[in-house]
Amino acid sequence: MTRAQPLATALSLAAFGLAALSGCTKSENKTAAPGAPARTVIRFATDWRAEAEQGGFYEALANGEYAKRGLDVQIIQGAASANVPQLLATGSADLGIGSNSFGAMNLAAEHVPVKAVMASFQKDPQVLIAHPNAGVASMADMKGHPILLSDSAITSFWPWLKAKFGFTDAQVRKYASSSATFLADNRAVQEGYVTSEPYAISKAAHMTPAVFLLADQGYPGYAAMVLAPDKLIATNPKAVQAFVDASAAGWKEYLEGDPKPGDALILKANSDMSEDVLDQARAKMRQYGLVTSGDASNGGIGSMNEAKWKTFFDMASGLGVYPKTLDYHAAFTTAFTATLPFVAAPRGAANAGR
Numbered sequence: 001m002t003r004a005q006p007l008a009t010a011l012s013l014a015a016f017g018l019a020a021l022s023g024c025t026k027s028e029n030k031t032a033a034p035g036a037p038a039r040t041v042i043r044f045a046t047d048w049r050a051e052a053e054q055g056g057f058y059e060a061l062a063n064g065e066y067a068k069r070g071l072d073v074q075i076i077q078g079a080a081s082a083n084v085p086q087l088l089a090t091g092s093a094d095l096g097i098g099s100n101s102f103g104a105m106n107l108a109a110e111h112v113p114v115k116a117v118m119a120s121f122q123k124d125p126q127v128l129i130a131h132p133n134a135g136v137a138s139m140a141d142m143k144g145h146p147i148l149l150s151d152s153a154i155t156s157f158w159p160w161l162k163a164k165f166g167f168t169d170a171q172v173r174k175y176a177s178s179s180a181t182f183l184a185d186n187r188a189v190q191e192g193y194v195t196s197e198p199y200a201i202s203k204a205a206h207m208t209p210a211v212f213l214l215a216d217q218g219y220p221g222y223a224a225m226v227l228a229p230d231k232l233i234a235t236n237p238k239a240v241q242a243f244v245d246a247s248a249a250g251w252k253e254y255l256e257g258d259p260k261p262g263d264a265l266i267l268k269a270n271s272d273m274s275e276d277v278l279d280q281a282r283a284k285m286r287q288y289g290l291v292t293s294g295d296a297s298n299g300g301i302g303s304m305n306e307a308k309w310k311t312f313f314d315m316a317s318g319l320g321v322y323p324k325t326l327d328y329h330a331a332f333t334t335a336f337t338a339t340l341p342f343v344a345a346p347r348g349a350a351n352a353g354r
Contacts, residue, residue, distance in 0.1 A: 045093035050269035052281035059262030060250025069242035101221035108331035113230035118302040119222035122294030123215035148175035195281035
């Protein structure tokens with residue numbers, strides 16, 4: 001499951017009129033009770049159907065974290081075809097989830113006035129999955145094995161894998177969000193999210209697959225970022241800051257407190273979701289330190305820094321994905337993550353239990 005939106009997504013925004021994006025941000029004040037301040041409506045678009053990987057946002061909504069900061073947040077549930085940049089460009093959403101650093105950098109490359117203001121995940125949850133008895137003890141052992149990849153994977157992390165491990169394009173097989181091909185071929189390797197596909201495979205095949213988190217192999221980049229149009233950042237920075245702070249509080253409670261309020265909203269929004277899937281995904285987020293490691297260990301949940309963005313850009317531009325002259329600073333701002341009021345304590349070792 002790769003949720004990166006390829007460069008073509010950014011290119012397609014031209015058809016929707018970037019002038020509209022720079023001039024038409026539709027967040028508005030909602031009429032409140034007499035004597036009470038109006039709340040700012042924020043339509044927040046996700047990149048997938050409701051799930052634990054969005055749990056902090058649903059938790060913040062359920063617990064009133066947004067409301068207490070003057071926001072009326074409405075979550076627009078995504079799907080496999082979700083195009084969050086397009087929703088932002090057309091004014092159909094005010095904020096949205098950016099799946100990973102490639103998504104934000106693609107927007108910068110096409111001069112789309114949208115940038116990341118928060119990173120929920122310090123580590124990209126992307127993994128490669130192998131059969132337990134296929135002789136794959138490390139990612140280097142995958143050389144020569146067929147690797148099931150989606151189109152967006154090929155335009156995002158695949159160049160890095162080829163450069164680091166010597167993989168070749170001849171290994172690529174089409175992945176279409178089903179593990180059937182993987183399960184039928186003992187030598188096959190499949191992409192996925194550490195919080196999702198490994199559990200689904202173990203349930204379907206009654207086996208424990210070998211799982212390799214790309215981030216723990218040196219793959220840089222953030223994930224589950226909050227994207228904001230430059231117009232909203234300029235005209236209502238207080239609303240952006242309020243959303244970031246409330247979301248960080250939601251993530252802390254979802255991982256370290258009582259996740260039931262957030263889970264209840266997720267289960268209501270997504271009838272295909274189940275409690276066991278939510279529970280194991282939350283456990284994986286804690287186990288691998290997806291939310292609380294990296295910059296979050298010093299700056300608080302959601303934090304980003306320029307140095308990590310530079311590392312990501314240097315990697316991607318070095319592989320020819322972007323021109324080295326690109327101003328990568330246009331992909332993000334750290335103005336809203338430096339003031340978070342707390343640091344979350346990780347539960348257990350980030351890399352334990354593979």
